[in-house]
Amino acid sequence: MQGLHLTADLYRCRCDGAWLTDAQRLGDWCVEAVAAAGLQPVDQLFHTFPATAAGAGGVTATVLLAESHVCLHTWPEQRSVTADVYVCNFSADHSAKARQLMDALVNRFQPEWTEQRSLDRGDGQ
Template identity: 35%
Template structure:
């Protein structure tokens, strides 16, 4: 690891509010969007698990070589919770974590209700 990178990584936790109810129930479209983000940034998916609820909301954990992205949608309250973390083992991924979090908020046409940035 390059010793000039002072952090283990940036971990962003988001709570989003949105009026785009259809996106909160479309796991396949979310997966396509996320896969495109991963490809754009050269991130490697090593696993993925998900569950579709009776109301078509979903939860998913995407395990990455560099760490993870987790999501839970709440169409009944027009909300999304997101967890995006990339480590800085081989390079500084700070800007990429921010771009992924921003892109996912934009994908859901959401406003940020709550945001925490944790430097690890």
């Protein structure tokens, strides 16, 4: 069960606000970004949360991959996003594809700053 798990917390995103509130638009773009990175989407779920007193509701966009998953959560009232990309490296090393996908996600939202982490999963055997 070897793999690579990448996370990014994106702050003060300067993208068009629709990327933070329109689940279908964001989800469709995610599927395209997955394919552009050379990964294989197998299912998807996109959900917009109801508006609150703070403003428009956020979005969760999840794309299941043959290699594992990508998931985004948006907080439009804070102009923030969390991104999660995980690939298993069972049949091949998909690490470069995961990094390419994460770069595309970060670039889509144009954050003022990010906190990114990388975790090697599994025991390497």
